[in-house]
Amino acid sequence: MMKENYLKSELYDLMRRDSRIFEFIQSGSLDGIWYWDLENPQNEWMSPKFWQTLGYDPDEKKHQANEWQDIIFQEDLKLATENFDKHCIDPNYPYDQIVRYKHKNGSTVWVRCRGLAIRDESGKAIRMLGAHVDITDLKETEKEMTRLTKEYEKVFNGTQDSMFLIKVLDNVNFMYIRNNLAHQNKTGILLDHIMNKTPQELLGKEMGDIVSANYQKCVDARKSITYEEELNLPGGNYIWSTTLTPIIEENLVSYIVGSAMDITERKKMELELQQYANYDQLTGLPNRRLFFERLKQLIIESKREKNQFALLFIDLDDFKGINDQYGHHVGDEVLINVGNRLLNCLRKSDTVARMGGDEFTILLRNVNNKESVHSLIKKIHKTLKKTI
Numbered sequence: 001m002m003k004e005n006y007l008k009s010e011l012y013d014l015m016r017r018d019s020r021i022f023e024f025i026q027s028g029s030l031d032g033i034w035y036w037d038l039e040n041p042q043n044e045w046m047s048p049k050f051w052q053t054l055g056y057d058p059d060e061k062k063h064q065a066n067e068w069q070d071i072i073f074q075e076d077l078k079l080a081t082e083n084f085d086k087h088c089i090d091p092n093y094p095y096d097q098i099v100r101y102k103h104k105n106g107s108t109v110w111v112r113c114r115g116l117a118i119r120d121e122s123g124k125a126i127r128m129l130g131a132h133v134d135i136t137d138l139k140e141t142e143k144e145m146t147r148l149t150k151e152y153e154k155v156f157n158g159t160q161d162s163m164f165l166i167k168v169l170d171n172v173n174f175m176y177i178r179n180n181l182a183h184q185n186k187t188g189i190l191l192d193h194i195m196n197k198t199p200q201e202l203l204g205k206e207m208g209d210i211v212s213a214n215y216q217k218c219v220d221a222r223k224s225i226t227y228e229e230e231l232n233l234p235g236g237n238y239i240w241s242t243t244l245t246p247i248i249e250e251n252l253v254s255y256i257v258g259s260a261m262d263i264t265e266r267k268k269m270e271l272e273l274q275q276y277a278n279y280d281q282l283t284g285l286p287n288r289r290l291f292f293e294r295l296k297q298l299i300i301e302s303k304r305e306k307n308q309f310a311l312l313f314i315d316l317d318d319f320k321g322i323n324d325q326y327g328h329h330v331g332d333e334v335l336i337n338v339g340n341r342l343l344n345c346l347r348k349s350d351t352v353a354r355m356g357g358d359e360f361t362i363l364l365r366n367v368n369n370k371e372s373v374h375s376l377i378k379k380i381h382k383t384l385k386k387t388i
Helices: 006-017 019-029 048-053 065-069 074-089 136-148 181-187 199-203 205-221 264-278 288-305 319-326 328-345 370-385
Strands: 033-037 044-046 095-102 108-119 125-134 162-168 174-179 225-233 236-249 252-262 310-315 351-356 359-364
Touching: 044 048, 044 065, 048 125, 074 095, 074 108, 074 125, 095 181, 108 136, 162 181, 162 205, 174 181, 174 199, 199 205, 205 225, 205 236, 205 252, 236 264, 264 288, 288 351, 288 359, 310 370, 319 328, 328 351, 328 359, 328 370
Parallel strands: none
Antiparallel strands: 033 044, 033 125, 095 108, 108 125, 162 174, 162 252, 225 236, 236 252, 310 359, 351 359
16 A cells, blocks of 8 residues: 655644644635534535625625525525435435526626535434535636637527537437536436437437437538427426537538527416417316407318308306306306316317307307208207206
């Protein structure tokens, strides 16, 4: 076994005897250290330099965990918490990530945060020692590099969530070279897992063929393309807005730079807004707006295809009396029930809409004769007359 260097032993001994040595090391080489009592998790000592890095007076800050948890970006806090839990369970799982804090002046400070759990004899984590390194300048340099390199402009743009690099092996085969930390965190695919893998090896044949087809479109277009895709990855099922930018060398596309933005919440909101704008919130039926859109389209289709359609208008008799006698909540149940009964009378190609109040309309496609319409009307009357 190699003998321990005497200078290392001497330094360790100096730190034990003279606290100034420790203060110099932590202030000269780090942008803050912290020591956390996991048995009393509200108590956490943060070194003065950490607060100074964020523009705060250390004397104004309490040594409590919520002091920094209030100014860290909440999505980054979630990441740090997940890694913390994994590290506490498994000592071999590193607590090491890049997070963002809000500076006192409103700007963003990027910090690399690393930590090591201190464990008791049973292996339970009872303390946590950590270090911060301000990498904001590095992040700003990355942004400047994107401005200088046209091919990488979209990839390294600050608005992009994740980045990955693909090598074009030939016109139909591709291999991943690397992905960035944001991509790893979001997709659950680590760098070691993605390096030198084809899409089929990484994602399976079905999904691999789908993403390869998109990569091929970029090669064929020889310019940036943007599209939306839904992928079920180890990190979860997300909808992405993906931009692919080809790197052309000697008139051939040699690499593809990919950038992806998670738009799952945006798409969900769009669907909710579309639902709110086009459908009645009580019955779930198309509302007046969507009814007139479908009516307009049906008129155009009928003229073009020389087909007939029918429009039915339905008004519930004595509905006001139900609200007056039993209350509006009962009236709402009646409207819901009526909507469901009308749907059950029709084909999937037909439309039932609630115009407002107790008024409903029906659009019948491809009507051959009036007798079929009258037959349906009788069916609707019979259905609606049943006691609710």
